[in-house]
Amino acid sequence: MPADPAVLVEGLQMRYGDTVAVAGMDLVVERGEIAAVLGPNGAGKTTTLETCEGYRRPQAGRVRVLGLDPVHQQRELLPRIGVMLQAGGAWSGVRAVEMLRHVAALHAHPLPVEDLVERLGLDECGRTPYRRLSGGQQQRLGLAMAVVGRPELVFVDEPTAGLDPAARRTTWALLEELRSDGVTVVLTTHYLDEAERLADRVHIIDHGRRIATGSPLELTRGGTHATIRLVVTEPFPPGAPESLRASLGPGTDVTAIDERSLVISGPADSTTLGTVSRWCEAQGVLPESLNLGQRTLEDVFLELTGRPLAAGADEAPSVTARPSASVVG
Amino acid sequence: MSARTGSFVPRPGSAPMAQMVLAQARMESRLILRNGEQLLLAVVIPVIVLVGGVEGAKHVDLGLGGHRPVDVLAPGVLALAVMSTAFASLAIATGFERRYGVLKRLGTSPLPRTGLLAGKVGALLLVEVLQVVVIGAVALALGWRPSYSPAAVGSAVLFLLVGTAAFAGLGLLLAGTLRAEATLAAANLVYLLLLAAGAVVLPSSSYGDFGEVARWLPSGALGDGMRDAALSGVLDLRSLLTLAVWAVVGGALTGRTFRWE
Numbered sequence: 001m002p003a004d005p006a007v008l009v010e011g012l013q014m015r016y017g018d019t020v021a022v023a024g025m026d027l028v029v030e031r032g033e034i035a036a037v038l039g040p041n042g043a044g045k046t047t048t049l050e051t052c053e054g055y056r057r058p059q060a061g062r063v064r065v066l067g068l069d070p071v072h073q074q075r076e077l078l079p080r081i082g083v084m085l086q087a088g089g090a091w092s093g094v095r096a097v098e099m100l101r102h103v104a105a106l107h108a109h110p111l112p113v114e115d116l117v118e119r120l121g122l123d124e125c126g127r128t129p130y131r132r133l134s135g136g137q138q139q140r141l142g143l144a145m146a147v148v149g150r151p152e153l154v155f156v157d158e159p160t161a162g163l164d165p166a167a168r169r170t171t172w173a174l175l176e177e178l179r180s181d182g183v184t185v186v187l188t189t190h191y192l193d194e195a196e197r198l199a200d201r202v203h204i205i206d207h208g209r210r211i212a213t214g215s216p217l218e219l220t221r222g223g224t225h226a227t228i229r230l231v232v233t234e235p236f237p238p239g240a241p242e243s244l245r246a247s248l249g250p251g252t253d254v255t256a257i258d259e260r261s262l263v264i265s266g267p268a269d270s271t272t273l274g275t276v277s278r279w280c281e282a283q284g285v286l287p288e289s290l291n292l293g294q295r296t297l298e299d300v301f302l303e304l305t306g307r308p309l310a311a312g313a314d315e316a317p318s319v320t321a322r323p324s325a326s327v328v329g
Numbered sequence: 330m331s332a333r334t335g336s337f338v339p340r341p342g343s344a345p346m347a348q349m350v351l352a353q354a355r356m357e358s359r360l361i362l363r364n365g366e367q368l369l370l371a372v373v374i375p376v377i378v379l380v381g382g383v384e385g386a387k388h389v390d391l392g393l394g395g396h397r398p399v400d401v402l403a404p405g406v407l408a409l410a411v412m413s414t415a416f417a418s419l420a421i422a423t424g425f426e427r428r429y430g431v432l433k434r435l436g437t438s439p440l441p442r443t444g445l446l447a448g449k450v451g452a453l454l455l456v457e458v459l460q461v462v463v464i465g466a467v468a469l470a471l472g473w474r475p476s477y478s479p480a481a482v483g484s485a486v487l488f489l490l491v492g493t494a495a496f497a498g499l500g501l502l503l504a505g506t507l508r509a510e511a512t513l514a515a516a517n518l519v520y521l522l523l524l525a526a527g528a529v530v531l532p533s534s535s536y537g538d539f540g541e542v543a544r545w546l547p548s549g550a551l552g553d554g555m556r557d558a559a560l561s562g563v564l565d566l567r568s569l570l571t572l573a574v575w576a577v578v579g580g581a582l583t584g585r586t587f588r589w590e
Binding site: 053054055075078079080081083085087088089090091092093094098102103105106107108109111115145147149150151152177178181182183 | 336337338339340341342343344345348349352353356359360363364425426429430431433434436437438439440441590
């Protein structure tokens with residue numbers, strides 16, 4: 001087996017005008033793994049990927065994909081990789097199957113198009129032109145186009161953005177199957193559950209730099225403090241984090257995740273829990289869940305950057321099945 | 330390592346170049362023919378101009394120098410058809426391909442840019458063959474009697490090819506630099522201006538003093554060349570060189586300015 005990693009990025013710098021998109025990125029993706037590049041919108045995920053795909057010339061630093069220079073050895077590299085763009089990539093009047101057939105015809109040993117069509121539920125698109133397909137259908141076609149040429153390495157940019165829960169699971173299953181068949185997958189995402197579920201290795205990036213790398217387990221294990229995540233049924237009153245921090249006293253920190261959830265880092269003992277419970281009562285809010293000790297990638301991101309990942313990002317579709325009869329409020 | 334039986338086991342490779350170009354040409358011509366506006370430009374408008382011109386010539390003197398109107402108009406309308414397809418249709422389609430990320434997507438496929446271009450040219454030629462058949466049939470029905478000498482046919486084919494190259498270069502120049510909507514507007518405007526004043530359907534000699542300008546335009550050069558070929562079987566070398574210069578200049582400028590995204 002070749003010794004080169006699937007992707008090697010060293011000291012990559014990219015700027016558009018005055019905007020620094022990538023500021024000294026280092027990234028290694030080993031062959032056969034699913035690597036998630038996780039970060040908020042604008043962190044430099046897409047620019048880094050597009051440099052690996054040969055769309056952009058590195059302004060500084062070095063990029064090697066499958067041991068090849070994506071700019072100068074593009075003709076050699078392109079047949080070996082599959083790319084799923086974040087959006088678009090097909091003629092507005094083309095039909096899904098027709099487009100997939102076309103991309104297949106550009107490869108020497110493509111997958112059987114019919115199988116892929118059925119697998120990803122693209123048969124439902126029928127004769128509908130691309131411009132009238134739903135966002136989810138367009139996403140699935142994009143994924144199909146990325147894998148139909150039987151690549152060694154696929155780059156998928158936000159593969160499940162805007163997909164419904166069922167379609168997300170189909171996509172995840174397909175990406176996992178790619179890995180078990182020996183395909184390397186590099187995916188960008190700002191969905192934590194996606195990275196946690198799929199990735200062998202997660203690279204957290206922010207402001208154009210990689211700030212942490214590890215398996216989801218390595219990243220979420222340990223930490224100096226235990227973490228308590230509090231979710232309540234209705235939005236907190238204003239000033240809630242400050243008020244709770246005051247109640248808990250020194251050695252504890254409280255950060256708002258959104259209007260209904262807080263993360264408390266500090267000693268996870270019965271004193272803390274008692275204080276939190278009494279504070280909820282005093283504030284007139286009802287806890288919906290109180291999770292102890294389970295650090296999530298969200299917490300890791302929060303610790304590293306001091307702000308929640310979800311801020312400014314699209315709302316992640318809910319993938320946890322909730323009882324349909326749940327009472328709100 | 331255990332034997333893998335999964336369906337996604339890598340087996341990368343690009344198809345042979347000829348197969349890729351053929352696939353691209355087939356795909357693009359199919360999309361052109363499916364698109365109503367493109368068909369309007371490609372066939373309907375030229376046929377209307379031909380029939381309208383022949384009918385109009387019965388009532389108005391178009392200054393056709395004693396030739397039968399259909400013999401002058403038919404080669405001009407074939408030139409117009411080339412302009413429709415190689416310039417307007419190509420520019421508009423390519424502009425929207427840029428907009429919708431098609432060029433970007435194909436940029437990471439095994440199809441190289443030269444292959445993409447070859448596919449586009451193939452699709453243009455395919456559509457043009459269709460146009461020649463339809464417009465030629467209508468013209469013959471209207472009494473067109475072109476010269477069928479080898480020199481005439483050879484010269485007409487040469488003009489169609491060089492004309493296609495010249496207009497395609499200019500169309501891609503627009504599509505590669507302007508936004509899709511601006512390309513749509515500009516391509517249609519230029520098309521209409523050249524149709525009206527570019528000596529494409531009517532000979533440059535019908536335009537009085539402006540004919541001296543019009544004959545150096547790609548439209549006038551293609552129109553005059555087609556007319557000389559069909560009327561008398563003569564190769565109009567000046568027009569051919571004019572078109573060739575447009576093709577080289579347009580191609581070179583496109584090569585320098587074309588943006589794929």
